Amino acid sequence: MxxxxxxxxxxxxxxxxxxxxxxxxxxxxxxxxxxxxxxxxxxxxxxxxxxxxxxxxxxxxxxxxxxxxxxxxxPLYGDMSERVMKILAQFSPDIEVYSVDESFLELKGFDNINLEAYATKIRSRILQWTGIPVCVGIAPTKALSKVANKIARSNIKQSKGICIIDSEEKRVLALKWTKIGKVWGIGRRLKTRLETKGIITAFDFTQLASSLVLKEFSIVEWRLQKDLQGISKILLEDTTSSKKMIATTRSFERTFSNIHDIKERVSTFATSCAEKLRKQNSSCYMLIVMLRSDRHKKDEAQHSVSKTVVFSNPTNSTLTLSSAAVKAVSTIFKSGIKYKRAGVIVTGIVAEDNYQLDLFSTENPKHKPLMQAIDKLNRTFKADKIKLANQDLKRTWKMRQERLSPKYTTNINDVITVK
Structure with missing residues (x-):
């Protein structure tokens, strides 16, 4: 389950x-x-x-x-999310943190356990220890547990925040209640394609011939169909493994038409990607820089562009990645455009100590100990004290947050005082 x-x-x-x-x-x-x-x-x-x-x-x-x-x-949401996930880890060692606010638990060896009582215990403990209300859906597969959770959430007073699909009758009723567009993994385009075939509910989807699903869709949709039929084909993912792609993208607090401002932002984004690479002991072969104008301002000139940089050797050096990102901006920047968003993506990720060596080109060997020293200093002081010279040294770049609540759990100055 x-x-x-x-x-x-x-x-x-x-x-x-x-x-x-x-x-x-x-x-x-x-x-x-x-x-x-x-x-x-x-x-x-x-x-x-x-x-x-x-x-x-x-x-x-x-x-x-x-x-x-x-x-x-x-910062508040991230801290509260971590607290909730730590509590959930007490209820099963097999856990997949799916997003900031939801997780899958695999309940192995629970044949003689009252699942409703167990789910009630999960809800009450999280509410008591964090103050966050949750709903729990339990079923034989991941896709069905998603359906169960939606049912529990649809009428909390009646369900008490819990729905358990533990019989064939309950599975069929749940799938007939669920519209195809509400099924986990069914996007807008796929929903339209399925509706043209007369597929209105999740139950209708399970009635399609498996060979037809494989032929006209893909193995992903086939696995989803099997999961909805009660045959587990979507397993827990290992969220501790290294990411295959790392991205840092942000909207600016205002539009920028000065290339120096944009270079500073892109350098900062590349620095963030480099730090994340080193944190998971990885390096990358490829870097992508993106620039976007404000698409909401139809009366202004629009420009959406990206530039890909391929490295001869994998790297996680802030110096190398920042330099490449800044050079890329120079080639794609268009004068007169007011840019609202930029981003840096690193991909082609490999293990830091496991890649093909090149006899004729290598990265400066001084970069690695320098990055280690910078990371240690920034961890020690809990802030980005060490920056590159092309970053803004005098102030921290902030988003517009005019309605921001205090950082109750992550800033000592914002901790609530009980009188």
């Missing part, structure tokens, strides 16, 4: 833990630079505030409906 534990309205719930005045009231959380709504409480959903709503268009609506609008407080 698999259990999917999902935090309810996670960002809003984190804010409510430390600000009880938000309990029972509509709450909305904004994206980077206070752009659009990315999370909200059930109360805000009932009022009619849509996901993805640009706040500058919905500001008056939020005021009229008394919706508390907050900036994303990622």
């Amino acid at each position: 698999f259990a999917l534990v999902d935090c309810n309205n996670f960002y809003a719930s984190c804010e409510r833990v430390f600000n009880p005045n938000l309990q029972g009231k509509p709450v909305a959380i904004l994206s980077n630079n206070d752009g659009c709504v990315i999370s909200m409480s059930d109360e805000a959903k009932k009022i009619g505030l849509p996901f993805g709503a640009p706040i500058f268009k919905w500001e008056e609506f939020c005021k009229q409906q008394n919706i508390s609008v907050l900036s994303s407080n990622y």
